[in-house]
Amino acid sequence: MSIPGGSTMGEELFVLGAGLVAAAVFARVGRRIGLPTIPLFMLAGVVLGPHTPGLELVEHPDDLALLAKVGLILLLFHLGLELSFGELVAGGRRLLSVGAIYLALNMGTGILFGLALGWGTAEALVLAGAIGISSSAIASKLLTELRRLANPESRLILGIIVVEDVFLALYLAVLQPILGDADGVGEYLLQSGRAFAFLLGLAAVARWGSRLVGRLVDTRDDELLTVCFVGLAVGVAGLAEHLGVSDAIGAFMVGLVLAESRSRERIERLVLPLRDTFAAMFFFWFGLTIDPSDAASVALPVAVAVLLSLVVNVVAGLIAARIHGYGPEAAANVGLTILGRGEFSLVLASLAAAAGLDPRVTPFVALYVLVLAIVGPLLATRSASIVRRLPANRAQVPVRT
Numbered sequence: 001m002s003i004p005g006g007s008t009m010g011e012e013l014f015v016l017g018a019g020l021v022a023a024a025v026f027a028r029v030g031r032r033i034g035l036p037t038i039p040l041f042m043l044a045g046v047v048l049g050p051h052t053p054g055l056e057l058v059e060h061p062d063d064l065a066l067l068a069k070v071g072l073i074l075l076l077f078h079l080g081l082e083l084s085f086g087e088l089v090a091g092g093r094r095l096l097s098v099g100a101i102y103l104a105l106n107m108g109t110g111i112l113f114g115l116a117l118g119w120g121t122a123e124a125l126v127l128a129g130a131i132g133i134s135s136s137a138i139a140s141k142l143l144t145e146l147r148r149l150a151n152p153e154s155r156l157i158l159g160i161i162v163v164e165d166v167f168l169a170l171y172l173a174v175l176q177p178i179l180g181d182a183d184g185v186g187e188y189l190l191q192s193g194r195a196f197a198f199l200l201g202l203a204a205v206a207r208w209g210s211r212l213v214g215r216l217v218d219t220r221d222d223e224l225l226t227v228c229f230v231g232l233a234v235g236v237a238g239l240a241e242h243l244g245v246s247d248a249i250g251a252f253m254v255g256l257v258l259a260e261s262r263s264r265e266r267i268e269r270l271v272l273p274l275r276d277t278f279a280a281m282f283f284f285w286f287g288l289t290i291d292p293s294d295a296a297s298v299a300l301p302v303a304v305a306v307l308l309s310l311v312v313n314v315v316a317g318l319i320a321a322r323i324h325g326y327g328p329e330a331a332a333n334v335g336l337t338i339l340g341r342g343e344f345s346l347v348l349a350s351l352a353a354a355a356g357l358d359p360r361v362t363p364f365v366a367l368y369v370l371v372l373a374i375v376g377p378l379l380a381t382r383s384a385s386i387v388r389r390l391p392a393n394r395a396q397v398p399v400r401t
Helices: 008-031 037-048 061-082 085-117 121-132 136-145 152-179 184-208 210-217 222-242 247-258 264-288 292-323 328-337 343-354 361-381 383-388
Strands: none
Touching (some): 008 061, 061 343, 085 121, 085 292, 121 152, 136 152, 136 361, 184 247, 328 361, 361 383
16 A cells, blocks of 8 residues: 555554554444454454455555564463463362363364364364364453353353463464474474473463562553563563464463562553554454455355354353353353354464465464354353253243343
């Protein structure tokens, strides 16, 4: 895109601002019908990107790649910041078992589906993560917007999200050498070992060195605190990338370290507007990279994957509810609230694209996320009426929403 009489820098600033405004407009329209922002930011990128006829706002998506990367870093940093090992331990073995069952069902379905498509082992592992791990952003936002935080099963939902977040870091550590095309078993073990050593090192800092790190960033001045934690998140993410470990792991672990500091609540408050702005740019940039014409080749696999996810999540919700002694309405709330897929699926798709995997992976994940990010919240909103329509529940009293 060019602006008459404008400098290159002026053009880039205009594109950046116009992209954010366009993403906000799409999201605002979607909010009126109860849709989450993530798929709408993506949709804005698709519509205004170089692969869609009409208004082409951004000709070269790579021009926004660095800002998108910062968005990814802040997104994972905030995810780690919200993680509480105390809550995980308080949930006990039942919570861990429910989280493990949920992951096993969904990840198992994802990897079997990926292998059935015949796209390759690396692609199957990416699909397993994209299909198997729910969106923390969508799930937590749904609980708040539907006013279900006080429901007993909401603690279970949040617990599953925490287990997923812990698993996320481990999964990225295993997957990174595969995406990096490790040459042989020895090279894979070396890269995996380096990733796990990096994880263990930062986990040790989170466990025993959080006070020291807390002193490093602790200041009464919000401006200086913001500079410190953003610098740490971006710097450690860059170091992780340099060591051959995913930058997402580095950002996540920094959040985990600072979650144990005295400044946690202030950091969480200060990072939110930064995370929301740059994460919107990440989702918008991801949409720019999608060619809608590629959707036709993956439409049938996506439809099958969506149906599989719906069935598996309902089954997982029933199992989780039974383990905790909840009824059918709670089971529906659990299964449908964590049905949405979003940020982590898109992170995996971007890693797969950078690794040069099958080009069908990116449009598959994009369309899959887009469909579930819309269908999931709509079904979760109507979970009570869905349960009422089940034959076994028609004679029962109205269920809690």
